[in-house]
Amino acid sequence: KQEVTQIPAALSVPEGENLVLNCSFTDSAIYNLQWFRQDPGKGLTSLLLIQSSQREQTSGRLNASLDKSSGRSTLYIAASQPGDSATYLCAPLEHGSGAGSYQLTFGKGTKLSVIP
């Protein structure tokens, strides 16, 4: 069964710093990996989707990488801002238990605080 680990569990940085969030997964037979952002009491917002055949995906100040063979993904945030404060979740998509099904397995997230 897929296990997803995110390190660190919490991170506090001053505004303007570049930072890296880590995600590791145990089963490399994944189809893609998504990074989400969750604000307190809110839903999940999709940030980036990396296909299994891709190595990187970029959106604005965010860059996500995927090394499927080693079971790792990183989310790089450049020039962090207080508005980036949130919990970041990674979720690889893999084959589910039912025929033809798919399943996202989530890590527990990294809670990021960007201090003004």
Next chain:
Amino acid sequence: EAQVTQNPRYLITVTGKKLTVTCSQNMNHEYMSWYRQDPGLGLRQIYYSMNVEVTDKGDVPEGYKVSRKEKRNFPLILESPSPNQTSLYFCASSYVGMNTEAFFGQGTRLTVV
């Protein structure tokens, strides 16, 4: 605007009183699913549906029911809620396929007393 809509956003109920949390998506997605999020446990899948009239259990289905009579709607039913079902619930949808992006609703915070 493409979105997944859950209702209600907040619900407090008593043990044993049947309730339904609705989920609707406007993106014509085939795949819909329900998750619960608990501190220290993360998000866990309850049920999913590959298409109309096709549903299956996720990792934590006990105590829940679902139905998929229309493509856009996927309600979550708690026939007899118990306090251990107090949680934050999320509905998600996507196209079926390996390279699709999942979209989530805003969540329903359920408290069972």
